[in-house]
Structures are given as structure tokens and as C-alpha cells.
Amino acid sequence: MATLLAASLTAGCGLFGGSDEAGDSGDGTTAASGPLEKTTLKVGVMIGIDCAGAQLALLNDTFADEGLKIEATTIQSGALAIPSLASGEFDITFGNWVSFIKAQSAGVVDMKFIGESYLSTPNSNFAVIAGKDSPINSPKDLEGKKIAVNAKGNINELLLRAVLTANDVDFNKVKDNLVEMPFPNMAAAVQNKQVDAAAFIDPFVTAAQKEFGHKIVFDLTGAGPTENFPLSGFATKKDFAEQNPNTIAAFQRALLKGQQLAADRSKVEEALPKFAKMDPETAAIVKIGQFPTTIDAKRLQRVADLLVTYDMLEKKLDVEPLVVSMPSENG
Template sequence: MIGRRRTTGLLAAVTLFAAMSGCGAPDGARQAATTPSSKVEKARIKVGVLPVVDVAPLHIAIKNGYFRNEGLEVEPFIVQGGAAAIPGLVQGSLDITFGNWVSFIAAEAKGNAKNAGGLKLISDAYQAKPGMFLILVKGTGSIKTLRDLIGKTIAINTFNNISELTTKAVLEANDIDPKRVTLKEMAMPDMEAAIERNVVDAGFMSEPFITRAQRSSGQLAILDAASGPTDGIPIAGYGTTGRFLQDNPHTVAAFQRAMAKGQRDASDRATVQALLPDYAGVDRDTAKLVHLGQFPTSLDGTRLQRVANLMKTYGLLQTDLAVEPMLVRGPDN
């Protein structure tokens, strides 16, 4: 696939594999190859993405040449959600994918990527702020209060992901048993129309779909899913497999360096806003109104462990899981 590497490259990969096997950093976190001049093993990589605000830094990094400067060409590939993308990682049709932390953690706990060296988290992407994770309902419908959600159907983009976790957590925080609500899997771009046609009663949306549904259909927010127990929760990032990391340590490190620059640039709202019409398919007026979260520039094990702990609390994990061994520290972490 990548040809015979130079001896130094092979030694770096072997050393990294030994560290991943438990002979490296004592805290369990691993670090990708850090030398900027190291030649990448795979110059063209396929990265799973969603047409959501969360991936703006990746598009910024592409546009500004950050990947190109690292010797990489990134091919974005649209996926429905993190859980749906993980089989692509395991099978090798994707090299890296964007996904919510819940999907990565749940898949690792189930051993879904065991034959591919497990799942490795390589770059943070997005963290919640108020107004960016909303459950919307029909503006002219019968749902007026949270209690009206009982017995109703809420669309989420995939099961075992951040939308399922935060929906259950905030419902329970508002004295509504999550078991009294039906969750239905549906692609996020389809939710607005499904609500209007009464296929579902509500939809869990992120931006830019929130603002678009509010502007074009007059849909209303009935619940902020990034509030109470999920306030400020880490949402999503990028992951790969241990097998890909073992074979391509310099490629992963180059990806991390480029993404860190994209994440940094995304702190400027105007930069994100200008890109949304191109990759998310929203008009420029809608792009001006979207609610933005935070774009972290480094992986934080303590923050991500909070996600795993909430998953255990709300039944998305059956046993405790330590997130730290999944982390691959970037060159600047």
C-alpha cells in the first residue's frame, strides 16, 4: 500500500507500536511522530465528515493549505454520523473520520475495532455552548412544553452517539423519563421536512440545520440539549484505528499539526461563516445567524472522561471505560 519505508521510518513505527502496547508513556496517552520534516507514509487520505459546523476547521485547513504544507491531500467523504463511519475505519475505506465522542467510546467499549488495533482519538473538534444543540418542533404543532414530548418521537442522526446521550440526560434533568420518548434514527438534513410532514414530532439538530429550520419553516426550540448536566460537554473529534496509526505515524502527526492550525483559525467567527455556504449548503444569510460552539486546539483526557462517565450514567456504557489510553497526543500536546 505504501511501499517500503526507510529504516528510520520503520524504527519510528515499531517504537510507536511498542508504546501503544503499553511500553511507553505511563499515563496511557500516546504521541504521534513529531518531526515536521518526516515524510508522510500516505500522502492522500480519506476523511469522513458531516456537513455541520463542527468540521469547519478541517475545511479551513484545506483552504489555507495547512494539509498541503504537511505533504497531505485530504479527501472529505460525507458520512451520516460517527457510529456509521466506524465500520469504514475498520474496513479501511476511511483513514480518519470525524465523529462524536460517544460513538468512538461506545465502539471501543464493544470492541468493534479490536481487529484493527482499537480506536485512537487524534484531534479534538468541537465543544458545546448554549444554543448549538437544540430539539426543534413544528412551529404550528401541538408541542408547546417539555411535558408534551412524552409519548412523542424525536429524530436523532444515529444511535449510540452524542445526540442520544444529551437527549436522555436533559430529559431526565427535566423530570421526563427518557423511556417515555421514542428515538428514531434519521439523517440530520432530513429532519426539518420530517417534522413538517409529521413523520416525527421533534428533531435533534445542530448547526447549520437549526438556523435553517427556524428560518425556512418557523420551527421552534423546545429544549437545549447542551444545558444542565451536558453544559459545555465535549462533542466530537477525529479518530482512526491503531492499525492505521501503527502503519502511518508521520501521516497522523501531519494531520494533527494541520488540524491544530485549522482549529485555531476557527476561533474567528467570520472565517467559519464564510465557509459554511461552500461545504454545509446553507445560504449566506443563514450562515450569519448560526450558533457556534468552541473549537478546542488540544485533546484533554479529563474533559473526554466526562463523556464516558455520563454514558455510564445513562446506559450507553455497561461498564466504566478509561478514555486516556485511546488518546494520541499531537505534536504540541
């Protein structure tokens, strides 16, 4: 399982692209928004469940239905995709809100937030896991231990800080031991004792339990400061959004359809073997959170405020001006 997921993660451009004719069909227009300024988009995506709405949109050609051809590249994390967005390598990228908000605040790239992807609910398997025989059984046990995260300073670190602080654990005794690695490599790294624990999300948590018998130590989005937390979404550069409003609206409508498909668990189960190379038996038992069909500035403000609370952002960032409201399916 880990090998298959890792192979999928390293796939390059065009992995989930639309048909070759998608960007050239008709005159590239949509009835609601008028002519598209650009019909081929370079987009960063991930293979985790939190990107399932977009992956379903890709698999069901909803982008092509809007006159868009998507050249998709699989990314390790939103944090690592932001330089590609800033340089213009990506027109749009999936990512976690922590990395987006930190990059915006630091002036790395001036962004617009164009769609939410996933809300992690309690027991939706964004969790810290350890080996089945590990002495790690509580947040306190992580002090001094090596913990795998897909990127430092991102959503993993914020959730860890919040949950550990709520459990009276000094994060300073943990932060220097964070080890960056791709999600698909974490379960094997725990098994081989390269790290003591890992913080990651389904489908990788379920795969780790199934393949190695790893245990969940604690939930990162359970009751407390991170419950029902907005994890991820899509962003573009401000100037790209301003120069291509009809294209952005078309992308949002296609994403909306994918998010609506993801509300049907059977659709996600059917898609996981295709985009995450997961066997159907594992897909049937993974935990799933929520796939929002709107982009809520108040919800995203919660992320920015929590970053200030846990000293990951120097000053408060007002999120509302960064948000581009989602259009309805037909407008």
C-alpha cells in the same frame, strides 16, 4: 435550504480533497516529524458546524501544506462511519465521542483519538426543535412523540437522556420513538409531520427556523449535566496510528490550523456557503460553540462516565490511553 444541504450530504469522495499534487510534492516530508509514511488519506467528514475546523483546513489547503492529500467522504454520522474505519475504507474519520467510545468499549474497532473538533456551549444550537404551532413546549411533552435523531445510541441519544432525566422525564417513554434520518432532512420531516420533533445542531437549526419557522423547545447543552459538552473529533485505528506516526502528526498539525481559523467567526461564516451550501445570510446568524486546539483526555472522560451513568455503557472506559496528544503547530 434543506434540499441544498441534503445534496451536499450525499456528495461522495473527493468533495473536499486537496490538490492532485498535494501528496506528491517534494519528498513528502515535514521538517518537524520526518518522512510521511502515507501521503493520501481517506477521511470521513461532516457538513455541520462541528466539523468547521477540518472543513476550513481543507478549504485553506493546510493538509496540502503538510504534504497530505485528503480524499474526503461526507458521512451522515460518526456511528455510521465507524464500520468504514474498521474495514479500512477510511484511514481517519470525524465522529461524535459517544459513538467512538461505545465502539471502542464493545471491541468493534481498536482506536486512537487524534483530535477534538467541537465543544457545544449553552445556546450554541444543539437543540430539540418542533413545529411553530406544535403543542410540544417542554421536555415532558416529548413522551410518546416521534423524535428525529441522526443515529440511535450516539451523542443525540446521550444528550436527550441526560436532559430528559434532569427534567424528570422517563426516557423509556421516548427511546422507542427515536427515528433515524440525516440532519438535512429533519426540518422538512417535522414540517410534514413525519416526526413530532428533531434533535439536531446548527447550521440546521437556524435553517429550520428560517425556512419553516420551527421553534426551539429546549437546549441540549445548556446549564446542567451536558453544559459545555465535548461533541466530536477525529479517530483512527490503533494499528494505523502506530504504523503512521508522522502522518498522524501531520494530520493533527493541519487540523490544528483549521481549528485556529474556526476561532474567527468570520472565517466560519465565509466557509459555510462553500462546504454546507448555506446562503450567506443564514451563515451570518448561526450559533457557534468552541473549537478546541488540544485533545483533553479528562474532557473526553466526562463523555465515557456519563455513558455509564445513563446506562449506555456497561462499564467505565479509561480514555487516557486512547488519546494521541496534539503536536504544536511547528512540532
